[in-house]
Amino acid sequence: MARIFHLMFASFVLVALATPNVSAQEETPATDAPAETQAAETESAAAPEPQGPRPLVTFMFTNANEFLADLKFLMGEGHDEDKALENLQLLLLDPYLVGLDPKNPPVPRDKPSGAVVYLEDAKLQSVLFFPVLNEAEFFDTISDVGIDNKEVGGGFYAISGEVLPNSHARLANGYVYFAESKSLLLRDLPKPEELFHDFLEKKYDVAAHIDGSSTSIEQRRDAFREFRKETTGSMKKLKDEEELDFQIRQSVVEFQLDEIERYFSESKMIELGWTTDVEGKRGVVHIELEALPDTELAKTIEVLEQTDGDANTTVTKDYVSFSSTHFQFDPMRQKHMLAISELLRKKAHEQIDVDEQIADADKENAKKVSDLIFSLLDANTNEGTLFGWMKVLKNDEKQHTLLGQTTVKNVPQIVTILTDSGVAELNVDKVADKADIHKVAIYGDYDGLKGQFGDDLAIYIATGTGELQDRVWVGLGHDAVAEIKKAIEANEAAGPVAAQLRIKVGSWVDALIDPESKKAEAPEKKTRRPRRGRRRARGTKKKEAYDIGRIAWQTLGNVDDDILVITLEKVAENRVVVHEDIDTGLLRFIGKVLAQEINANLK
Numbered sequence: 250m251a252r253i254f255h256l257m258f259a260s261f262v263l264v265a266l267a268t269p270n271v272s273a274q275e276e277t278p279a280t281d282a283p284a285e286t287q288a289a290e291t292e293s294a295a296a297p298e299p300q301g302p303r304p305l306v307t308f309m310f311t312n313a314n315e316f317l318a319d320l321k322f323l324m325g326e327g328h329d330e331d332k333a334l335e336n337l338q339l340l341l342l343d344p345y346l347v348g349l350d351p352k353n354p355p356v357p358r359d360k361p362s363g364a365v366v367y368l369e370d371a372k373l374q375s376v377l378f379f380p381v382l383n384e385a386e387f388f389d390t391i392s393d394v395g396i397d398n399k400e401v402g403g404g405f406y407a408i409s410g411e412v413l414p415n416s417h418a419r420l421a422n423g424y425v426y427f428a429e430s431k432s433l434l435l436r437d438l439p440k441p442e443e444l445f446h447d448f449l450e451k452k453y454d455v456a457a458h459i460d461g462s463s464t465s466i467e468q469r470r471d472a473f474r475e476f477r478k479e480t481t482g483s484m485k486k487l488k489d490e491e492e493l494d495f496q497i498r499q500s501v502v503e504f505q506l507d508e509i510e511r512y513f514s515e516s517k518m519i520e521l522g523w524t525t526d527v528e529g530k531r532g533v534v535h536i537e538l539e540a541l542p543d544t545e546l547a548k549t550i551e552v553l554e555q556t557d558g559d560a561n562t563t564v565t566k567d568y569v570s571f572s573s574t575h576f577q578f579d580p581m582r583q584k585h586m587l588a589i590s591e592l593l594r595k596k597a598h599e600q601i602d603v604d605e606q607i608a609d610a611d612k613e614n615a616k617k618v619s620d621l622i623f624s625l626l627d628a629n630t631n632e633g634t635l636f637g638w639m640k641v642l643k644n645d646e647k648q649h650t651l652l653g654q655t656t657v658k659n660v661p662q663i664v665t666i667l668t669d670s671g672v673a674e675l676n677v678d679k680v681a682d683k684a685d686i687h688k689v690a691i692y693g694d695y696d697g698l699k700g701q702f703g704d705d706l707a708i709y710i711a712t713g714t715g716e717l718q719d720r721v722w723v724g725l726g727h728d729a730v731a732e733i734k735k736a737i738e739a740n741e742a743a744g745p746v747a748a749q750l751r752i753k754v755g756s757w758v759d760a761l762i763d764p765e766s767k768k769a770e771a772p773e774k775k776t777r778r779p780r781r782g783r784r785r786a787r788g789t790k791k792k793e794a795y796d797i798g799r800i801a802w803q804t805l806g807n808v809d810d811d812i813l814v815i816t817l818e819k820v821a822e823n824r825v826v827v828h829e830d831i832d833t834g835l836l837r838f839i840g841k842v843l844a845q846e847i848n849a850n851l852k
Contacts, residue, residue, distance in 0.1 A: 303463040304365035305373070309445050311361050311454040312380070319454060319525040323840030333844035336851040360423075361449075365439055368464045371471055376433050378424040378441065387425060405434070451535075453522035461516045461541060469514040477506050493599065497592045504585035511581075512538065515546035517823070525836075530810075532836050534829035542823060545579065552577045553819040554745045569641040569649065569756040573743045576635045586630045594623045607693040614672050615692040621670040622708075628666060632658050638743045643756055648727035649701050654736060656719050656743075660712050663721055667710065677709075678730055680737045684711040684722065686730060701760050702726035709733055747825065748817040754835060755811035762798040767806065797842065804838040811835060 311319075317334070324330035360380040367374050381387045388398050388406070397410040398418065408416040408427065419426050419434040424441060428434050448456040461469070484502065486495045512519065517539045524533045540547040554575060578586065597619040601607060607615050629635065637655030657663065667673040667687055678686040691698075691706040699706060702725060709729045713720035717740065724733040805811045811834040817827050 302367060302369065303460055304439070305368045305460060305463050305469075306364075306366035307444060307458045307460070308364040308366075309361050309448045309453065309456045310363065315454065319527070320840070320843070322525065322527045323836055324844045325837060325840060327844075329848060330840070330844045333847040337847050361441065361445060363441060363445065365444070367433070368468055368472055371468070371475070373472060374428070374430055374433060376426055376428045376438070378426045378439070380423060380441075381420070381425045382423075384420060405431070448522065451522060452524050452526075453535075454525050456520070456522040458521075459513070459516060459519040461518055466514050466541065466544070470510070473510045473513050477510070480506065493592065493596055497589065497596065500585070500589050500592060504582075504589065507581055507585065511546050515541050515544040517541045530833040530836070532831035534827075534831070536827035537824070538826075539821075539824040545581070547823050549577070549579050550819060550823055550825055553747045553825070555819045555821070556745050556747075568751070568753065569643050569760075570750070570752040571638070571640045572748075572750045573638040573746065574635045574748045575743050575745060576747055578630060578633045578635065583630055583633060587627060590623055590627055590630070594620065597623070604693065606695055611692040614690075617670055617672045618689055618692065621666065621672060621689060624666045624670070625663065625710075628659070628662055629655065629657065634658075636743055638741065642732065644727065647759070648703060649760065650724065650726040650729055650732050651702070652729070652732050652736060653723045654741065654743075655721050657721055658719065660718055660721060663710075664712050667712075673710075678734075680711075680734055682715045683717050684713050684720070684737050686711045686733060705729075711737060713737075746816060746818050748815075750813075750815045752813045753811055754813055755805040755808055758801045758805045758811075759807075762801055765798075767799075767802050800841045800845065801838060804841055805834050808834045 310316075317338070320337070321334060324333060362377075362379045364375055364377045367376075392398060394412070395410045396408060396412050398406045398408050401407050404420055406418040408418050413427060416427055416429050417431040417434055419438070421438050422440050424438075426434055426438055445456075448458075481499075481502070484499060486492070490498075518537070519539075520535070520537045522533075522535045524535075526533055540550055598616050601612055601615045601619065604612075604615075634656070637653060639651070639653035642650045642652065664675075667675060667689075670689075672689060674688040674690075676685050677688045680686075687710050689708045689710065691708065693706075695706065707725070707729075709724045711722040711724075711733050713722075717737070720737075720740075722733050722736055724730065810832045812830075812832040813835060814830040815827070817825060819825050
């Protein structure tokens with residue numbers, strides 16, 4: 250499985266051979282048959298076996314010219330951006346790609362690269378394929394990049410070297426196919442124009458599909474257990490990593506693996522696609538999952554409310570961010586969340602002990618506040634629901650207010666936790682017959698936090714009464730009490746969509762980056778001639794050659810196209826869709842950072 254990722258990098262070597270190379274075609278003798286003809290002869294000579302099982306995983310990657318065109322769109326125009334594309338082509342792509350010229354018209358979208366993964370004999374076995382126009386030119390090229398090859402007859406090649414050790418290749422369908430097992434190449438090989446038809450119809454640039462019906466749940470569980478052994482077995486405590494930090498990392502990985510195993514084993518289908526929409530000036534991520542009936546995964550979807558797949562994605566001007574959840578935690582998620590919470594609670598105590606912004610006399614109270622917050626979160630986890638919303642507001646003076654509301658089954662338990670904490674000031678305000686408002690002070694001289702949320706650093710928690718006895722509100726920052734009262738009167742509930750997040754990223758950039766990064770001109774760089782023989786210590790991080798905060802401000806500061814939207818919706822029985830919409834400004838930021846990274850590392 251790990252070799253797939255090696256080979257995906259090698260796809261940059263191979264995919265551009267689909268690009269027409271006029272000079273190479275002119276120099277090719279007329280007696281040389283095109284790859285399609287040779288492929289047909291190869292198929293006849295190879296006497297392929299009947300088609301085997303359907304692939305478990307199908308992966309598609311766009312052709313090289315379209316990849317470069319998307320990069321050009323992301324980076325935009327400018328000296329650094331043009332230089333990055335030139336460096337990428339001359340120093341990384343050209344040595345591996347024969348005849349690549351991004352000025353030529355792109356090859357058709359029906360000539361992408363790809364891979365299929367089969368689960369057979371409890372092993373994941375992959376076949377990778379890349380479009381090729383000229384057999385001789387192709388195998389000469391891959392020899393130059395460390396993929397040794399030798400024709401062994403019948404249209405087959407023996408492949409060796411570091412990139413593809415002990416592997417095989419075969420030409421067919423205008424493509425070259427690679428696999429470790431020759432038996433995989435003796436089958437009726439997948440025809441990309443058929444295999445990728447749906448991906449291309451949806452205009453994906455990169456896509457993957459997992460077909461859960463191609464194998465049994467038990468087969469996929471067994472295969473994943475092998476992957477889990479490799480993953481967890483290789484986890485070791487890092488140098489200078491504290492034991493508690495290692496335990497937290499281990500717990501998070503175990504949680505992630507349990508989630509992934511359930512998706513991998515119990516899904517009937519998973520589809521992931523990325524589209525760089527140049528015309529619409531946005532990036533789109535689409536993930537669709539359908540659970541197999543009568544599985545634990547299906548049960549987690551069953552409790553969600555079905556919606557029409559068209560969640561509201563507007564962001565009010567006054568909102569820095571808005572999130573809404575209508576979700577339930579099953580026992581597996583509860584177990585992991587509570588275990589991680591316990592470790593994070595200990596970590597918070599350690600950090601408070603060494604936090605110089607908290608006076609020694611206040612450290613015990615600060616720990617009590619920390620414990621109170623974790624206890625409230627744990628109470629919500631134990632209830633097994635997350636049904637509420639959270640928003641961050643910003644006024645004209647750039648003062649922020651965090652505001653949230655959740656529905657709980659046991660409000661009296663919340664009041665008990667506040668009472669027992671010893672740091673909550675109860676009933677500081679109220680909304681008659683609807684809610685009582687309590688205050689929890691934040692200990693510490695946090696100037697940065699005060700600059701964004703005001704000098705009154707306190708968390709206000711309102712517990713519902715009467716008809717609202719199943720509601721809890723929380724507020725922090727400018728006019729927090731007044732905003733909580735408005736929310737109580739409005740009684741705004743979370744929407745039916747399972748989860749949605751809408752962020753105006755530029756507002757966060759404005760609030761969080763270093764003021765120096767907002768200046769029109771970058772500060773003059775100080776250069777110092779290194780002492781002779783002085784070397785950078787091994788393991789130390791190389792200093793960034795650019796100011797990422799400045800790039801964020803230049804691309805996302807004071808703009809309107811900085812919206813990130815993520816939604817999770819149940820659209821049918823056992824089926825959910827995750828949709829991510831990335832606005833132009835965010836793509837601009839990604840492109841500028843890519844350009845700087847390329848220029849910094851490819852010289």
